[in-house]
Amino acid sequence: MIVEQFIAIAPQLLLSLAIVMQLLLIAFKRSQHSIAFFTVSAILLALFAHYPAMTNVNLAVTPLLYVDVFSLTINVLILSCSLVAVWVSYGYLRSAVECHDEYYVLLLLAVLGANILVLSNHFAAIFLGFELLSLSLVGMIGYLHLREHTLEAGFKYLILSATASSIMLLGMAFVYGATGDMSLAYQVPQQQDLQLLGQAGLVLIMVGFCFKLSLVPFHTWTPDVYQGAPMPVTLMLATVSKAAMFAIFVKFWLVSAIFNQDSMQFLLVCIAIASMLVGNLLALTQQNIKRLLAYSSIAHMGYLIIVLAIQSQQSVAWALKSGVFYILVYIIATLVIMIYLSGRSKAHAITDNDDWRGWQGLIWQRPLQGSCLILALLSLAGIPLTAGFIGKFYLFTVAIENQLWGAISALIIGSGIALYYYLSIIFCILAKPLETTSQTPIDKVGNFTVSHATVMGMLTVIIVALGLFPDILASQLIFQSEQVTIIFNEASQRF
Amino acid sequence: MIDIAITHVFLISALLFCVGFIGVLARRNTLFMLMSLEVMLNAVGLAFVGAGSLWQQADGQIMFILILTLAAAEVAIGLALLIRMQHQRHNVDVDGLSKLRG
Numbered sequence: 001m002i003v004e005q006f007i008a009i010a011p012q013l014l015l016s017l018a019i020v021m022q023l024l025l026i027a028f029k030r031s032q033h034s035i036a037f038f039t040v041s042a043i044l045l046a047l048f049a050h051y052p053a054m055t056n057v058n059l060a061v062t063p064l065l066y067v068d069v070f071s072l073t074i075n076v077l078i079l080s081c082s083l084v085a086v087w088v089s090y091g092y093l094r095s096a097v098e099c100h101d102e103y104y105v106l107l108l109l110a111v112l113g114a115n116i117l118v119l120s121n122h123f124a125a126i127f128l129g130f131e132l133l134s135l136s137l138v139g140m141i142g143y144l145h146l147r148e149h150t151l152e153a154g155f156k157y158l159i160l161s162a163t164a165s166s167i168m169l170l171g172m173a174f175v176y177g178a179t180g181d182m183s184l185a186y187q188v189p190q191q192q193d194l195q196l197l198g199q200a201g202l203v204l205i206m207v208g209f210c211f212k213l214s215l216v217p218f219h220t221w222t223p224d225v226y227q228g229a230p231m232p233v234t235l236m237l238a239t240v241s242k243a244a245m246f247a248i249f250v251k252f253w254l255v256s257a258i259f260n261q262d263s264m265q266f267l268l269v270c271i272a273i274a275s276m277l278v279g280n281l282l283a284l285t286q287q288n289i290k291r292l293l294a295y296s297s298i299a300h301m302g303y304l305i306i307v308l309a310i311q312s313q314q315s316v317a318w319a320l321k322s323g324v325f326y327i328l329v330y331i332i333a334t335l336v337i338m339i340y341l342s343g344r345s346k347a348h349a350i351t352d353n354d355d356w357r358g359w360q361g362l363i364w365q366r367p368l369q370g371s372c373l374i375l376a377l378l379s380l381a382g383i384p385l386t387a388g389f390i391g392k393f394y395l396f397t398v399a400i401e402n403q404l405w406g407a408i409s410a411l412i413i414g415s416g417i418a419l420y421y422y423l424s425i426i427f428c429i430l431a432k433p434l435e436t437t438s439q440t441p442i443d444k445v446g447n448f449t450v451s452h453a454t455v456m457g458m459l460t461v462i463i464v465a466l467g468l469f470p471d472i473l474a475s476q477l478i479f480q481s482e483q484v485t486i487i488f489n490e491a492s493q494r495f
Numbered sequence: 496m497i498d499i500a501i502t503h504v505f506l507i508s509a510l511l512f513c514v515g516f517i518g519v520l521a522r523r524n525t526l527f528m529l530m531s532l533e534v535m536l537n538a539v540g541l542a543f544v545g546a547g548s549l550w551q552q553a554d555g556q557i558m559f560i561l562i563l564t565l566a567a568a569e570v571a572i573g574l575a576l577l578i579r580m581q582h583q584r585h586n587v588d589v590d591g592l593s594k595l596r597g
Contacts, residue, residue, distance in 0.1 A: 124558060131565050138572050145579055152592040155576050159528055162569050163519055166535040169562065170512055173542035173555075177505060180550035182558075197505070224595040 011046040018042030066121035074247040081239040089232040110136035114244035153228020168208025174201030184255040216274035226294035275302025276414035289356040322394035329391040336376035343448035361433025381422040387466035504545030511538035
């Protein structure tokens with residue numbers, strides 16, 4: 001390997017090194033403070049290592065990884081989310097008597113897996129990243145073993161994600177059998193039976209991705225796992241895991257030139273429409289905010305994969321820009337809500353503090369937190385003047401450009417249904433505070449500190465800023481996506 | 496030596512995979528679910544080795560080694576959860592794990 005290749009994957013190398021150092025640190029001194037501090041500095045180092053990597057993009061590092069601007073952007077997003085996750089976990093776990101230092105090792109392993117997944121250009125790398133991410137997440141979901149629901153959530157996630165990944169692996173084996181090539185830019189020979197085998201493999205691989213993105217026939221695990229997992233782990237599942245899976249799904253879809261096949265396009269649009277409707281309808285009756293966010297994430301992922309249903313090469317750049325913008329906006333709004341929830345929950349309680357009816361009158365007791373939550377919810381609902389509206393608008397233009405009338409109507413109907421449950425929470429926050437003194441009021445629970453409020457406030461400012469001036473970010477993304485398009489065009493011209 | 500057609504290899508691995516998949520769906524005992532997962536993964540391994548021999552490449556066999564590693568890691572985590580379950584409920588029946596709903 002030459003120096004440039006080392007620089008290109010320096011963030012991942014640093015993370016791997018940090019994981020080994022973490023284990024040594026645990027052996028040397030068991031302290032929650034030092035391991036949390038070490039993890040934060042490792043992630044910060046990996047983030048800074050992206051600056052030199054940005055200078056030299058479109059570089060293949062061994063046949064396994066390919067570094068381009070799209071992957072780097074998503075990786076920066078993933079690392080920033082994990083930075084928030086570490087900091088939130090520290091506050092969450094601090095109250096416990098036990099020393100939870102293995103938790104941070106699992107967290108860093110999951111981040112490494114997500115990073116490898118985003119960079120991968122080969123089935124073996126996809127497989128490794130996928131498993132590194134999901135196995136560490138199983139460990140994290142089942143981490144607080146004294147709690148009521150963790151065992152169930154952990155077991156469900158383990159069995160279902162292992163089943164999904166074996167289905168995906170079988171698909172990879174079929175594609176490899178048909179083509180003799182395991183890189184993403186594989187080419188199926190023009191023989192009838194090999195075409196059939198390749199097609200079967202393709203569908204099986206899509207099952208794996210749909211499971212991880214919790215798209216509709218494979219969504220049933222999402223609410224249970226979201227609810228049963230500790231709050232910071234739910235945050236990881238909703239941000240890091242989703243962003244990584246979306247990125248690799250996009251890469252797979254474009255580099256393997258699947259968008260040229262009408263049958264797969266049709267399948268994708270069907271899945272998207274079903275996810276939007278089912279996710280939003282099931283969210284209507286939820287009283288648990290974690291379950292509600294899980295169902296709404298199903299719908300949001302449904303909106304998001306519209307960007308993949310592109311008909312021509314010209315729309316690739318615009319679709320990628322819309323996709324990255326939308327997932328970023330979705331992640332910021334989710335982060336605001338989940339940081340609040342993590343601050344209000346404790347590791348040694350039986351469950352997290354996750355009934356949204358407890359938020360009644362929050363805005364009168366804690367105006368800043370209440371208004372941050374309202375703005376985040378409005379952004380998820382896609383109300384104008386928030387970033388969520390701009391994100392939806394981008395998806396809308398992509399759908400119109402590609403004449404996906406079915407998906408557009410599902411998007412409108414889905415957003416309408418979503419408005420109902422987002423608005424009921426907002427009304428609850430705006431209502432008169434509860435008079436009862438029997439239970440502890442919500443603002444006395446948990447380890448909520450000034451720093452939680454500060455970060456929530458900062459993220460909310462970003463939501464509003466992107467809602468008013470989307471060009472701050474969007475103009476950056478155009479440039480980057482165009483570079484990606486060149487690669488994707490090169491890849492698809494081989495067909 | 497008689498050559499075995501590659502379609503037969505894929506067919507048998509698909510069949511094995513179905514056996515494992517049905518096992519995961521039908522079994523109520525979590526230990527047997529984990530074993531069925533192993534059957535599925537090994538079926539995939541067979542398919543990879545078959546494909547590798549078809550194209551005369553080592554890639555298929557390397558994937559098989561990676562899959563073995565995954566299977567070991569998965570079972571390690573699965574058994575850890577199983578022991579917790581035995582401690583908490585004194586049985587390893589998956590039907591007990593249905594508290595989360597709504």
